[in-house]
Amino acid sequence: MKFAVIGGTGLIGSQVVKNLNAAGHEAVPHSQSTGVDVITGQGLDEAVAGADVVVNLTNSPTFDDASPAFFRTSMGNLLAAAQRGGVGHFVILSIVGVDQVPELDYYRAKALQEEILAAGPVPYSIVRATQFMEFIDAAMSWTSDDETVRLPATPIQPIAAKDVAAAVAEVAAGAPLRGIHNIGGPEVFSLDELGRITLTHQGDERTVVTDPTAGMFAAVKGDVLTDKGAHLAPTRYTDWLS
Secondary structure, three states: OEEEEEOOOOHHHHHHHHHHHHOOOEEEEEOHHHOOOOOOOOOHHHHHOOOOEEEEOOOOOOOOOOHHHHHHHHHHHHHHHHHHOOOOEEEEEEEOOHHHOOOOHHHHHHHHHHHHHHOOOOOEEEEEEOOEHHHHHHHHHOOEOOOEEEEOOOEEOOEOHHHHHHHHHHHHOOOOOOOEEEEEOOOOEEHHHHHHHHHHHHOOOOEEEEOOOOOHHHHOOOOOOOOOOOEEOOOOHHHHHO
16 A cells, blocks of 8 residues: 655654555655645645555644644645545544643644544544653653752653554554544553653652643643553553663
8 A cells, every 4th residue: 555644754754654664565754854835735736646545644833822723724735635636544643632621722723633634525544642752851841940840640641652653554554444543551640750750760860849730731630631441552651761
């Protein structure tokens, strides 16, 4: 099969391309660096020409109230190009619980992306993943100083990017789900606990302070970012840290 992987040079996209090609498919990465622009539409028809499947892994450049416009425009352009090219399957990567956190602009934007895809003209699959292990350091940096890292006790189910990429490639190579496939890490932690585990492993002597108002995840109520019924990936957080 031939796959057009839009956003195919990023953290997840590059691994999806590698996995699909290793399985004997033809997966071609596309991004701004290869002349494809999902906002202007430049290069999209050429990128999806002859593709059986489009995998869209592009992301908004910001997490603020500009993100809905990015997904509305990019999905409109991509779906139109996919329809013109006769593409039979369109796959996106989203977030577990994305429709349960309307307080966050970015989550509302990703929920909008899902809605546009589901209402669109191409058979589709949505892969929802829990929070990437690779993003824990960034989450800590938002609310840290030289002595402390402030984090809420939000339940998090961290998953390794390589496991996300494997799941996306597997779904993309299958029949369209016309629905959602949830994937998550094998363990649930509170975010402040994850911070302590991470700092200890890094030999960082700062103190994690549990603060229910700190950072983006403070807006999350309950355990909506976790799903113990999801397909569980194999990589544990402490193994990933090592």
